[in-house]
Amino acid sequence: xxxxxxxxxxxxxxxxxxxxxxxxxxxxxxxxxxxxxxxxxxxxxxxxxxxxxxxxxxxxxxxxxxxxxxxxxxxxxxxxxxxxxxxxxxxxxxxxxxxxxxxxxxxxxxxxxxxxxxxxxxxxxxxxxxx
Amino acid sequence: xxxxxxxxxxxxxxxxxxxxxxxxxxxxxxxxxxxxxxxxxxxxxxxxxxxxxxxxxxxxxxxxxxxxxxxxxxxxxxxxxxxxxxxxxxxxxxxxxxxxxxxxxxxxxxxxxxxxxxxxxxxxxxxxxxx
DNA sequence: GCTTGACCTTGTAGTGGCTACAAGGTGCAT
DNA sequence: ATGCACCTTGTAGCCACTACAAGGTCAAGC
Ligand SMILES: [Zn+2]
Ligand SMILES: [Zn+2]
Ligand SMILES: [Zn+2]
Ligand SMILES: [Zn+2]
Numbered sequence: 001x002x003x004x005x006x007x008x009x010x011x012x013x014x015x016x017x018x019x020x021x022x023x024x025x026x027x028x029x030x031x032x033x034x035x036x037x038x039x040x041x042x043x044x045x046x047x048x049x050x051x052x053x054x055x056x057x058x059x060x061x062x063x064x065x066x067x068x069x070x071x072x073x074x075x076x077x078x079x080x081x082x083x084x085x086x087x088x089x090x091x092x093x094x095x096x097x098x099x100x101x102x103x104x105x106x107x108x109x110x111x112x113x114x115x116x117x118x119x120x121x122x123x124x125x126x127x128x129x130x131x
Numbered sequence: 132x133x134x135x136x137x138x139x140x141x142x143x144x145x146x147x148x149x150x151x152x153x154x155x156x157x158x159x160x161x162x163x164x165x166x167x168x169x170x171x172x173x174x175x176x177x178x179x180x181x182x183x184x185x186x187x188x189x190x191x192x193x194x195x196x197x198x199x200x201x202x203x204x205x206x207x208x209x210x211x212x213x214x215x216x217x218x219x220x221x222x223x224x225x226x227x228x229x230x231x232x233x234x235x236x237x238x239x240x241x242x243x244x245x246x247x248x249x250x251x252x253x254x255x256x257x258x259x260x261x262x
Numbered sequence: 263g264c265t266t267g268a269c270c271t272t273g274t275a276g277t278g279g280c281t282a283c284a285a286g287g288t289g290c291a292t
Numbered sequence: 293a294t295g296c297a298c299c300t301t302g303t304a305g306c307c308a309c310t311a312c313a314a315g316g317t318c319a320a321g322c
Contacts, residue, residue: 035271
């Protein structure tokens with residue numbers, strides 16, 4: 001499979017695939033005689049793994065570790081679990097921070113009565129002149 | 132005021148203040164004879180404005196626009212409001228996306244029963260071998 | 263056999279919002 | 293005179309891509 005085909009099959013863009021190879025999270029595939037990358041199903045599977053993990057917000061160092069762990073079939077999965085749990089915690093913290101922003105923005109917007117800028121409660125809230 | 136003092140007063144680090152000057156969202160202040168930046172209260176106020184807006188997640192282009200608008204006292208604040216509303220929408224979308232991640236991660240983690248990696252439901256969910 | 267077009271190759275630079283140096287200048291106290 | 297905190301400029305790094313530029317390869321159609 002050439003890079004374009006594996007890109008279509010896995011949902012990972014060709015440029016991103018080359019980027020993953022440069023970063024060392026995807027093994028470099030063999031080349032055809034015209035120097036095109038020639039992928040097999042194993043690489044496609046790795047790419048799907050990477051894409052799913054990225055969709056769940058895992059970082060590239062996380063994914064590198066998950067990929068290594070996924071090959072050690074008979075070890076305990078404790079490391080996988082704690083990595084996933086740590087990541088879940090981080091996602092929860094990010095949500096909480098965004099909810100604070102959302103609530104503050106909503107309050108700010110609700111107070112504005114579409115007047116002139118000198119009366120605008122949004123600008124007031126941001127500027128030192130407020131309160 | 133030298134940069135360190137205004138940094139302490141506004142909660143914006145000196146390096147970040149210089150960065151804002153380079154980016155053109157904070158005016159370059161006059162210099163002392165020894166070439167140190169010499170800030171007055173107006174620049175400090177601008178920095179507090181920027182910091183508050185950043186805390187609410189506004190982007191630097193957004194902030195540039197908010198700063199420009201904040202000087203036009205007698206214009207309507209419609210532009211301010213729509214900018215804030217657009218930003219709120221974006222924050223809400225980000226929260227929704229993170230909640231999807233959170234729920235998927237939680238489900239994945241809950242299914243794992245701390246077995247070997249070949250049985251791990253987390254790895255299974257990511258890999259093609261799943262289902 | 264020659265052109266067109268889709269695809270592939272490498273390398274480099276840009277995105278956002280900082281942060282972290284490196285290498286040197288200034289100001290004040292001891 | 294020495295030390296130390298502070299300031300200056302410039303450059304590079306962070307993350308996960310994305311967007312070129314400039315060129316090579318291959319099949320189809322005329
Ligand atoms: Zn993580
Ligand atoms: Zn308003
Ligand atoms: Zn915004
Ligand atoms: Zn597990």
